[in-house]
Amino acid sequence: MKVGLSPRLRAAGLTVPLIAFIAVTFIAPLGTLLTRSVYDAEVAEILPRTMAVLADWDTSGTPSEAAYATIAMELLRARDERTLGRAATRINRIESGLRSVVVKTPRRLGRDVGTEPPGAETWRDALVAIDEAWGENATWRAIREAGQPFTSRHFLNAVDLETRADGSIAAMPESRRIYVPLYLRTLWVSLGVTALCLVIGYPIAHAIAHAGSRWSTTLLVLVLVPFWTSLLVRTTAWIVLLQNQGVVNDILVALGIVADDGRLAMIYNMTGTFVAMTHVLLPFMVLPLYSVMRSIPTRHMDAAASLGATPMQAFRRVYWPQTLPGVGAGSLLVFILAIGYYITPALVGGQSGQLISNMIAYHMQTSLNWGLAAALAAILLLAVIGLYVLYDRVVGIDRMRLG
Amino acid sequence: MNFIHRSRIHAIALATASLAGAFATAESITVVSWGGSYAKACVEGYHKAFTAETGIEIKLEDYNGGLAEVRAQVDAGAVHWDVVDVELADGVRGCDEGLFKVFDPDTLPAGADGSTPSDDYYPGAITECGANTLYYSTIYAYNAEKLPGEKPTTMEDFFDMERFPGRRGMRRSPVVNLEFALMGDGVPVEEVYALLDTEAGIQRAFDKLDTIKDHVVWWEAGAQPPQMLADGEVIMSTAYNGRIFNAQVLEKQSFVIVWDGQVLDTGFLAILEGAPNPSGAQRFVDFAARPSSMAGVARYISYSPTRHSAEALITTHAETGVEMRPHMPNTPENAKRVLHNDWQWWSDNRDDMNVRFAAWLAR
Numbered sequence: 001m002k003v004g005l006s007p008r009l010r011a012a013g014l015t016v017p018l019i020a021f022i023a024v025t026f027i028a029p030l031g032t033l034l035t036r037s038v039y040d041a042e043v044a045e046i047l048p049r050t051m052a053v054l055a056d057w058d059t060s061g062t063p064s065e066a067a068y069a070t071i072a073m074e075l076l077r078a079r080d081e082r083t084l085g086r087a088a089t090r091i092n093r094i095e096s097g098l099r100s101v102v103v104k105t106p107r108r109l110g111r112d113v114g115t116e117p118p119g120a121e122t123w124r125d126a127l128v129a130i131d132e133a134w135g136e137n138a139t140w141r142a143i144r145e146a147g148q149p150f151t152s153r154h155f156l157n158a159v160d161l162e163t164r165a166d167g168s169i170a171a172m173p174e175s176r177r178i179y180v181p182l183y184l185r186t187l188w189v190s191l192g193v194t195a196l197c198l199v200i201g202y203p204i205a206h207a208i209a210h211a212g213s214r215w216s217t218t219l220l221v222l223v224l225v226p227f228w229t230s231l232l233v234r235t236t237a238w239i240v241l242l243q244n245q246g247v248v249n250d251i252l253v254a255l256g257i258v259a260d261d262g263r264l265a266m267i268y269n270m271t272g273t274f275v276a277m278t279h280v281l282l283p284f285m286v287l288p289l290y291s292v293m294r295s296i297p298t299r300h301m302d303a304a305a306s307l308g309a310t311p312m313q314a315f316r317r318v319y320w321p322q323t324l325p326g327v328g329a330g331s332l333l334v335f336i337l338a339i340g341y342y343i344t345p346a347l348v349g350g351q352s353g354q355l356i357s358n359m360i361a362y363h364m365q366t367s368l369n370w371g372l373a374a375a376l377a378a379i380l381l382l383a384v385i386g387l388y389v390l391y392d393r394v395v396g397i398d399r400m401r402l403g
Numbered sequence: 404m405n406f407i408h409r410s411r412i413h414a415i416a417l418a419t420a421s422l423a424g425a426f427a428t429a430e431s432i433t434v435v436s437w438g439g440s441y442a443k444a445c446v447e448g449y450h451k452a453f454t455a456e457t458g459i460e461i462k463l464e465d466y467n468g469g470l471a472e473v474r475a476q477v478d479a480g481a482v483h484w485d486v487v488d489v490e491l492a493d494g495v496r497g498c499d500e501g502l503f504k505v506f507d508p509d510t511l512p513a514g515a516d517g518s519t520p521s522d523d524y525y526p527g528a529i530t531e532c533g534a535n536t537l538y539y540s541t542i543y544a545y546n547a548e549k550l551p552g553e554k555p556t557t558m559e560d561f562f563d564m565e566r567f568p569g570r571r572g573m574r575r576s577p578v579v580n581l582e583f584a585l586m587g588d589g590v591p592v593e594e595v596y597a598l599l600d601t602e603a604g605i606q607r608a609f610d611k612l613d614t615i616k617d618h619v620v621w622w623e624a625g626a627q628p629p630q631m632l633a634d635g636e637v638i639m640s641t642a643y644n645g646r647i648f649n650a651q652v653l654e655k656q657s658f659v660i661v662w663d664g665q666v667l668d669t670g671f672l673a674i675l676e677g678a679p680n681p682s683g684a685q686r687f688v689d690f691a692a693r694p695s696s697m698a699g700v701a702r703y704i705s706y707s708p709t710r711h712s713a714e715a716l717i718t719t720h721a722e723t724g725v726e727m728r729p730h731m732p733n734t735p736e737n738a739k740r741v742l743h744n745d746w747q748w749w750s751d752n753r754d755d756m757n758v759r760f761a762a763w764l765a766r
Contacts, residue, residue, distance in 0.1 A: 081501075082499075082500070082501030082505075083500075083501060084499055085496060085497075085498070085499025085500030085501065086500050086501075088499060089496070089500070092751060092754070093754060096751060096752050096754070096755040097751045097752065098751075099750055099751045100747055100750065100751045103499055175609075175759055175762060175763070176758055176759055176762055177762055178758060178761050178762040178765060181765055182765065185765075243634075243636065244634070244635075244636045245634045245635060245636060268620060268621070350620075350621060351575070351619075351621055351764045351765075352764075352765070354761075354764075354765070359761070362757070362761075364471065365469055365471040366469050366471070366757070367753075367754045367757060368470060368471060368474060369754065
């Protein structure tokens with residue numbers, strides 16, 4: 001008899017496409033992202049010999065003439081290979097102002113430079129003549145630092161810390177501290193939005209689950225239609241409603257509740273972020289709650305009442321505990337979506353309603369500091385995993401039900 | 404016989420090839436620009452003329468500035484843009500990073516009066532990766548209808564909450580705002596960037612911004628300020644002069660531009676390294692550099708040419724017949740106190756200032 005693969009193994013084989021899909025679309029990008037946050041060899045590749053020379057430097061004062069000669073040669077070559085800007089950008093991130101120094105140095109040295117410094121006794125003199133920064137310790141420290149392929153700099157920056165010249169780690173000056181307050185704000189907003197969704201969504205889900213079938217369908221459609229509507233449309237609709245000269249303010253003024261010059265600021269601030277995010281995320285709370293509530297027989301409440309419980313007691317001791325799996329599922333869903341939210345705060349958050357994801361987007365798209373963006377994202381990811389584990393310990397993930 | 408047969412096949416093949424060639428005049432380039440009224444001005448001003456002359460079709464896409472997408476395309480080796488309209492700071496940075504092609508200034512067309520490009524262009528307008536195409540300005544404007552009584556006339560007035568109480572619109576970015584703050588604090592134009600090179604100068608700029616911070620509505624897209632002024636959301640707002648001009652002439656808004664302390668900026672058309680149609684892109688960039696193209700754009704939007712001979716060609720607005728010269732940023736009456744945006748300073752300090760600005764906003 002021919003021995004084939006065991007049925008079990010063959011069944012497992014069916015999951016190969018899934019595993020491959022997850023590996024390609026999820027694990028690989030995540031891995032690249034996490035690598036970027038600690039590893040960047042660009043400067044080391046553009047200025048390899050300079051880095052070799054600087055490895056022997058004791059980091060006090062300025063390095064030897066050999067370092068000056070080497071970096072001059074390598075900057076000239078980087079200009080010809082058009083990689084100079086990449087090195088300059090990275091060095092500038094460590095010490096602002098060095099970008100122009102690095103870029104203009106080969107430009108000033110000119111085209112046909114031999115091994116002798118042009119117009120000076122030494123390469124040191126030639127470079128210092130181009131910019132005084134070449135005679136400063138901080139410049140060379142920054143270049144050396146930028147040349148380290150492995151770095152903890154991004155993670156330190158992401159929690160508002162920096163490495164001082166003497167190697168100690170200290171807090172950033174106050175005028176540059178930004179990420180820790182933003183993480184805290186993101187956490188606070190996400191918790192707030194989750195709580196609001198629960199308070200608003202619970203009665204809605206209850207109404208849908210226990211209304212007559214005709215009403216329940218209508219109500220469900222009312223929840224689903226916004227859910228199917230583009231996120232951008234819903235967010236901009238809130239701008240129309242809440243802005244200074246918007247519908248809500250107009251009505252309030254017409255009713256004489258607020259004066260015309262005292263219109264309420266309800267958008268481009270924290271209020272706007274809260275309102276729009278709660279609205280956008282509400283279906284994610286209502287739907288799990290609804291599916292759990294639908295499975296609770298109304299007889300339970302009747303039974304509780306017949307045993308003498310007041311409606312409040314019946315709700316608290318019979319109904320509420322049975323909905324907990326839905327509450328857990330909805331809250332976790334809303335919270336995790338909220339913590340990474342980006343478009344809504346960007347559109348309606350104004351100056352005070354920005355979240356950490358807006359900063360990640362900024363570093364991805366504008367400053368092109370992907371290392372820092374990766375570190376910020378990694379910390380956010382860790383925070384979500386941490387909260388998930390905490391939730392599992394306290395509530396138990398197996399108690400969660402999506403439907 | 405055999406010979407005739409073969410030559411006939413040859414002829415058929417040739418005919419087919421040339422026919423295919425005729426259909427394939429769908430030679431095209433992808434040009435990426437800023438959208439809105441500016442892109443429209445370029446299309447009317449010279450894109451159409453370019454296609455008519457060369458037969459090369461232009462596929463126009465919009466973007467919001469920045470180098471992220473360009474870098475992603477070049478790094479991945481999958482470039483599908485040919486030409487991108489960049490602001491100077493990004494253009495120089497992309498050029499240094501090898502994202503854009505180094506261009507040959509000898510291909511620039513001569514001036515309308517026959518002058519050489521190096522004489523015809525404003526000083527500094529020809530850079531390594533392209534020649535600047537126009538000057539635009541960040542100014543502040545107010546809506547005369549919604550601001551009764553005394554009108555602001557200087558940069559200092561923008562920061563004067565006592566004489567002009569009410570909300571201000573400003574771009575959510577340190578760029579230009581730090582300069583405005585220092586000029587609003589009485590710093591002469593020529594000292595602004597020297598002062599910003601010092602910690603005390605930066606602090607002074609932020610301190611000045613602090614005095615109006617609670618009354619600022621921040622905008623991001625260039626289309627927002629005219630909207631906010633029209634709605635009365637703010638009583639004055641910083642804005643790009645072309646957008647305000649459009650609202651003035653096309654929408655008949657009673658906006659007034661305060662030119663005092665304007666910050667002049669520029670940009671160029673960069674060809675991506677690895678562009679799918681480099682020769683078409685080069686022809687396009689050269690065409691755009693013609694004085695007639697520059698003057699064509701200036702018939703639709705109040706951004707001024709970077710060539711003297713193109714300036715001489717400026718006439719009236721194509722749709723309303725409004726005289727364009729009084730609306731241009733470098734017209735002498737408007738250019739009494741002008742700051743030229745120092746892209747060098749910004750490319751050194753932009754990342755740092757952005758973090759500082761974000762931290763300041765969040766406080």
